[in-house]
Amino acid sequence: MQEKNPLSPHLQIYGWQISSLLSITHRIIGVVNTVAISLICLWTIFLLFGEQNYEVMKSFLQSFFGKFIIMSLIWSFSFHIFNEIRHLIWDLGYGFDLKISKITGVITIVGSLTTTILIYLFSRNLI
Amino acid sequence: MHHSTKKWLFTKFSSALLIPLMLWFIINLVSIYDAEYMELISFFSNPTSKILYSLFVISAFSFFSLTISEVFEDYIKDEKTKNVATKMLYLFAIVMPLVTILSILRLN
Numbered sequence A: 001m002q003e004k005n006p007l008s009p010h011l012q013i014y015g016w017q018i019s020s021l022l023s024i025t026h027r028i029i030g031v032v033n034t035v036a037i038s039l040i041c042l043w044t045i046f047l048l049f050g051e052q053n054y055e056v057m058k059s060f061l062q063s064f065f066g067k068f069i070i071m072s073l074i075w076s077f078s079f080h081i082f083n084e085i086r087h088l089i090w091d092l093g094y095g096f097d098l099k100i101s102k103i104t105g106v107i108t109i110v111g112s113l114t115t116t117i118l119i120y121l122f123s124r125n126l127i
Numbered sequence B: 001m002h003h004s005t006k007k008w009l010f011t012k013f014s015s016a017l018l019i020p021l022m023l024w025f026i027i028n029l030v031s032i033y034d035a036e037y038m039e040l041i042s043f044f045s046n047p048t049s050k051i052l053y054s055l056f057v058i059s060a061f062s063f064f065s066l067t068i069s070e071v072f073e074d075y076i077k078d079e080k081t082k083n084v085a086t087k088m089l090y091l092f093a094i095v096m097p098l099v100t101i102l103s104i105l106r107l108n
Helices: A018-049 A051-062 A064-091 A098-123 B003-032 B037-045 B047-075 B079-106
Strands: none
Touching (some): A018 A051, A018 A064, A018 B047, A051 A064, A051 B037, A064 A098, A064 B003, A098 B003, B003 B037, B003 B047, B047 B079
């Protein structure tokens, strides 16, 4: 039975719309977040090796590149949270209307970017 | 209940659980990521952090194993490769959080 399942349609034949864009971004970001959380786990495991060994990791995280990665992660996590809430609302049976789903799509994009900035400012005690 | 329905429900419950834990985590990550070693140790030594971080890791990996296996289902054509990939994913989703939580418990 399972062997007869068709593969997903190939992405390149579609014209881009906000719905398809968010759908595939949700998947890609999901995979990226999986890798990110695995790396975060390694980071916490690395703490066991003591202060001296942590110096390398610390100087990396304090560099511009480290900051850039952390900022990107806040966005990718925020985006996934927003879009997952959108999915959960669909699962409850609401928001299927084309217009509504476009609006929630825009909210996901704008909301995730705003949340990224707010989380950064809030966590660094800048507001 | 059909096993796919069960899987779907479990995915949804784990995502609903993961959302607040992830928010808690990213807010804290941003404030401590570039901190000194001792500051990180004091953060992870706190019992509340230990519990919340462990729950975050467990729910994150449960959610990943369920959803990434769906991605495999959609994009890996060869049945054998797909099964191996899925099994490896499940193994990783058990080992990784286990090792992480054991390490966190040892930080004092």
